[in-house]
Amino acid sequence: MYAGYFLGVREAMLLPGFRPHFAEIDGVRTRYFLGGEGPPLTIVHGLGGAAVNFTKLAPLLARKRRVLIPDLPGHGLSEPFAEVEGITTYSRHVQAVAEHEGMLPGPVLGYSMGGVVALRLAVESPEEVTALALVAPAGIVSTTRRAEIWLGITAVMRPAQVMTRFRDTFARRPRLRWLPFGLWGAAHPDALEPDAVLGFLEGPSQHTDVGSAGRALLRDDPRPDLDRVSCPAFLVWGARDRLVPLSDGFEYARRLRAPIRVLPAAGHLVVGELAGPCAAILESFLDRVGEVDELPLEAKLLRQLAREGADA
Numbered sequence: 001m002y003a004g005y006f007l008g009v010r011e012a013m014l015l016p017g018f019r020p021h022f023a024e025i026d027g028v029r030t031r032y033f034l035g036g037e038g039p040p041l042t043i044v045h046g047l048g049g050a051a052v053n054f055t056k057l058a059p060l061l062a063r064k065r066r067v068l069i070p071d072l073p074g075h076g077l078s079e080p081f082a083e084v085e086g087i088t089t090y091s092r093h094v095q096a097v098a099e100h101e102g103m104l105p106g107p108v109l110g111y112s113m114g115g116v117v118a119l120r121l122a123v124e125s126p127e128e129v130t131a132l133a134l135v136a137p138a139g140i141v142s143t144t145r146r147a148e149i150w151l152g153i154t155a156v157m158r159p160a161q162v163m164t165r166f167r168d169t170f171a172r173r174p175r176l177r178w179l180p181f182g183l184w185g186a187a188h189p190d191a192l193e194p195d196a197v198l199g200f201l202e203g204p205s206q207h208t209d210v211g212s213a214g215r216a217l218l219r220d221d222p223r224p225d226l227d228r229v230s231c232p233a234f235l236v237w238g239a240r241d242r243l244v245p246l247s248d249g250f251e252y253a254r255r256l257r258a259p260i261r262v263l264p265a266a267g268h269l270v271v272g273e274l275a276g277p278c279a280a281i282l283e284s285f286l287d288r289v290g291e292v293d294e295l296p297l298e299a300k301l302l303r304q305l306a307r308e309g310a311d312a
Contacts, residue, residue, distance in 0.1 A: 014055040014199050017062055018069070022077075025096050031077040032070035032097055036062025040103040041286070043069045044094055046112025046138065047217060048160055048210050050076035050203030053111070056196050056275035061109075061282065070097045072117070074209030084212040087220040091120035095128065107131035107286055111271055112244065113138045113217050122233075123225045131289040132233040133282055136241055136268055139222035140248040160204035167201035187240040187267040196272035226255035233258035234285040236278055238266030 018035030033051045041061060045053050051069040061067055072090055074080035081089060094117055098104045105128050110118025115137020122129040163170070163180040170177050177189035180201060186192055233256045237249040246262065253260040261281050266273045 014052045014195060014202065015058060015069075017059050018067070023097075023100060025100060026093060028073050028081060028093065029079045030070060030073065030093070030097055032068060032101075033058075034066070034068055034101065035059070036065050036067045038065045040098075040106035041065045041067050042094065042098045042103050042106060042108045043067060044108065044110040044114030044117050045069070045072065045075070046114050047213050048075070048204060048207065049112065049114070049200075050206065052076070052199045052202050054271060055199030056193065057271045057279055060275060060279035064283075065286075066103070068098060068101055068103050070094060071203075072114075072213065074207060074212060076203050076206050080209035081212065084216055086216045087116055087120050088124065089216065090117045090213065091124065094118075095121055095125060098128075104128040105130050107133065107289065109133040109135065109282065110137060111135040112268070113213065115139065116217065116220060116222050119222055119225065119229065120220075122231060123228045126230045129231050131231050131286060132229060133236070133285060134233065134252065135236045135271060135278070135282075136238060136244050136249070137222075137235075137252060138217060138244050139220060140251060141244055160201075160207075164201045164204040167198055167205075170201065171195075171197040181269065184243045185267055185269045186273055187238065187265055188273070192269070192272060196269075196275075200269060200272060223251070223255060226252065227257075229256060232285075232289050234282075235260040236270065236281055237262050238268060238270040238273070239264045240266060241268045241270070243268040 015033055015035065018033040020031055020033055022029060022031050035058065043054060043058065045051060051071050054069055058067055058069060071078040073093060095104065108118045108121060108129050115134040116139040118132060118134065119137065122132045170180055171194040174190035177192060177197060181189040235249055235253055235258055237246055237260060239246055239262050249260055263270055263274050263277060270278055
């Protein structure tokens with residue numbers, strides 16, 4: 001009882017201004033966080049992550065928006081699915097959570113695997129997603145043999161489960177942060193702020209089924225669907241991302257016909273490394289979508305012309 005209470009207090013501190021909620025969504029007990037006032041924004045975390053990954057970014061975006069961040073099933077304190085057919089299983093669940101809180105129609109922001117989930121939601125329910133912001137989305141390199149081997153190794157060794165036990169130590173001692181983040185996550189692990197470290201390492205202690213999401217990601221190639229996105233789209237990438245390379249970002253941008261902003265001093269954990277610049281870039285995009293009526297039509301027209309050119 002007390003452990004659960006202190007866990008809730010700790011996570012509330014990691015997402016200041018947000019409140020945790022629990023609801024039975026399509027038969028799955030789901031935890032999500034809500035904060036801020038204004039137009040809606042739904043944020044989706046990545047594989048092995050949790051809502052508290054956005055401890056630095058979400059409060060900035062919630063200054064003038066109502067922000068929803070669910071724990072995906074099997075992650076954080078959301079129960080796992082009984083069965084997972086693919087990424088669509090997760091995108092439909094995110095849609096159900098967002099509908100439960102009246103967040104749709106509205107923009108959706110997806111990070112890492114959450115970008116693939118958000119993409120699938122935008123393709124399947126175009127009338128519900130008014131804008132698509134993707135931060136270092138997975139999906140292209142994730143379908144390679146290298147990714148399959150990496151996910152297989154992590155499933156057996158479960159390094160995140162080991163690292164999360166020492167999260168307070170990593171938060172206090174910058175020089176040790178290369179252990180959890182140096183090989184893949186952050187360009188400069190020692191520069192991460194302590195609450196960002198805790199936000200990234202808190203989730204693995206709670207996960208119940210990350211493997212199903214990993215297998216779904218391996219099977220899902222987003223490229224055939226990228227030209228089916230009809231809403232405005234925008235990409236943010238860390239130039240020093242070693243997990244999802246920048247070359248994937250350029251392919252996403254080309255196929256989506258969407259702009260991409262590259263932050264030179266960031267790795268894959270860009271949402272925590274450079275939360276301020278990241279938030280400013282995303283706000284500029286979201287504000288423009290809300291204020292310029294022609295933007296959605298322009299995006300649709302570009303895609304229509306591209307399809308007609310391909311058919312000719």
